[in-house]
Amino acid sequence: MESEGNQLFPVFLKLNQLHTVIIGAGPVGLEKLSAVLAQSGHARITIIAEVVCSEVAELAARLPQISLFNKSYAAADLAHGDLVIAATNNNVLNEEIKRDAHALKLLVNVADKPELCDFYLGSVVKKGDLKIAISTNGKSPTIAKRLKELFNEALPAELDITLQQMSQFRNTLEGDFSAKVKKLNEVSAVLVESEQKVEPKAVTVSKPSYPKFRLLIWLTIVASLAILIAVFWNREPQFQAYVAEINPMFYWFLFGGFVFAMIDGAIGMSYGVTSTAFSLSMGIPPASASMGVHLSEVLSCGIAGWMHYRMGNINWKLFKLLIIPGIIGAVSGAYLLSSLEHYSAYTKPFVSLYTLILGWVILKKAFSKVPLHKDGKIKKIGLLGLGGGFIDAVGGGGWGSIVLSSLIAGGRNARFSLGTVKLTRFFIALLSSLTFVTMLKSAHWEAVAGLVIGSALAAPIAAKVSNRISAKSIMVSVGIIVIAVSLRSIILFILKVI
Numbered sequence: 001m002e003s004e005g006n007q008l009f010p011v012f013l014k015l016n017q018l019h020t021v022i023i024g025a026g027p028v029g030l031e032k033l034s035a036v037l038a039q040s041g042h043a044r045i046t047i048i049a050e051v052v053c054s055e056v057a058e059l060a061a062r063l064p065q066i067s068l069f070n071k072s073y074a075a076a077d078l079a080h081g082d083l084v085i086a087a088t089n090n091n092v093l094n095e096e097i098k099r100d101a102h103a104l105k106l107l108v109n110v111a112d113k114p115e116l117c118d119f120y121l122g123s124v125v126k127k128g129d130l131k132i133a134i135s136t137n138g139k140s141p142t143i144a145k146r147l148k149e150l151f152n153e154a155l156p157a158e159l160d161i162t163l164q165q166m167s168q169f170r171n172t173l174e175g176d177f178s179a180k181v182k183k184l185n186e187v188s189a190v191l192v193e194s195e196q197k198v199e200p201k202a203v204t205v206s207k208p209s210y211p212k213f214r215l216l217i218w219l220t221i222v223a224s225l226a227i228l229i230a231v232f233w234n235r236e237p238q239f240q241a242y243v244a245e246i247n248p249m250f251y252w253f254l255f256g257g258f259v260f261a262m263i264d265g266a267i268g269m270s271y272g273v274t275s276t277a278f279s280l281s282m283g284i285p286p287a288s289a290s291m292g293v294h295l296s297e298v299l300s301c302g303i304a305g306w307m308h309y310r311m312g313n314i315n316w317k318l319f320k321l322l323i324i325p326g327i328i329g330a331v332s333g334a335y336l337l338s339s340l341e342h343y344s345a346y347t348k349p350f351v352s353l354y355t356l357i358l359g360w361v362i363l364k365k366a367f368s369k370v371p372l373h374k375d376g377k378i379k380k381i382g383l384l385g386l387g388g389g390f391i392d393a394v395g396g397g398g399w400g401s402i403v404l405s406s407l408i409a410g411g412r413n414a415r416f417s418l419g420t421v422k423l424t425r426f427f428i429a430l431l432s433s434l435t436f437v438t439m440l441k442s443a444h445w446e447a448v449a450g451l452v453i454g455s456a457l458a459a460p461i462a463a464k465v466s467n468r469i470s471a472k473s474i475m476v477s478v479g480i481i482v483i484a485v486s487l488r489s490i491i492l493f494i495l496k497v498i
Helices: 027-039 054-062 091-103 141-154 159-172 177-191 200-206 209-235 237-245 248-267 271-281 286-310 316-339 341-367 381-395 399-409 414-439 445-466 471-497
Strands: 019-025 044-052 066-070 083-086 107-110 123-127 130-134
Touching (some): 019 027, 027 044, 027 054, 054 066, 083 091, 091 107, 123 141, 130 141, 248 271, 248 445, 271 445, 271 471, 286 316, 286 381, 286 445, 316 399, 341 471, 381 399, 381 414
Parallel strands (some): 019 044, 019 083, 044 066, 083 107
Antiparallel strands (some): 123 130
């Protein structure tokens, strides 16, 4: 008699070394294909289908390891497979596929038919090299999805750093297998120590009160500034006169810098493109707009780079390959854009076109179901840094979206790539800013000051707020806004020429 409970045996398959055959290329086939690629971007896949949806065709055209055959299914299609996924809307055909797969001793998954499946494609939590598979034995995929969301939020992203450090530590150990296991158990015991083992003072004072204490400090600073401004406003007529003389554009950019920094903190990108698009729409020349963006990023990127350095997230070999070409590209772009400041009326539409393209890229990423995967890592790192630095200076942004996206899509570790790009970004922003300040005669300082102060005010709370906002919603909003303001600048230029 079969015992009660979940009888599944969890395993982790090396899909990049196996051949997966998927029958069906409609919406269900796309879902199964996306699930396989999400876990192994180099999985070798053959797709058999009479009707192929556009998304599947696009993936097959882009990824060389996918073979797509637009034809009717035949038993011979399974001859060289290791795993089979039946994703058609024909129940009779799905049962036929299962029989053919079993005849060849192959495991098969039949979409939406748990009773016909030899294995399930469960929900998976990914934190770098850590993977946690969740199964409800086919009873409720919705519950598995909710548990995945819970684990994704509860498990810190820094856990992957711990895994890398443990791997390095394990390689330094000497002795037999038992001795190594004992030592690793001692080192990793801190991960499962209960809170009861911690001294009461440490628990009640340090850990729980720290977030509240930090919030209290922040509120105190804001309140103090508000009180000081109120006192000066009521007691010093000169202060009132000074504030009254400030260009209203400063306040627009103060608000804009705050909002754009909050967006960047939520999705990790788009500060440059949103700030630049906004600046151009407000009549700021491209060079001054780019200078404002880079000056406001010097402090934030410096702090972020330092934090990544302290956490061990810097790939120093990658840093050395990026930094010199990136600086050369950034300084060259800043010098060129500053030299053309007199022709800002003509350069502005080209920069607006660039932000329009970036806005479309952001919007496309928001709806992308499957991340880009390419074979092998980016080889020409120096050329990538040179181009990224130049475009970043000329367009007022793009270092992160161009360089970081290319590195991750090329197969590099996301965390180490992020840390390295953030640190190099500090030097890119610093050298670009110095070039702009040296070259420009008129810099629209009210706009620059607004961006710098606004982004600085947003920095302490951006990360906290980002945990409560949907990244997809923000990316869609950003994409639409950037496209709209970029189109506005281009249309105004065309109307002016006409």
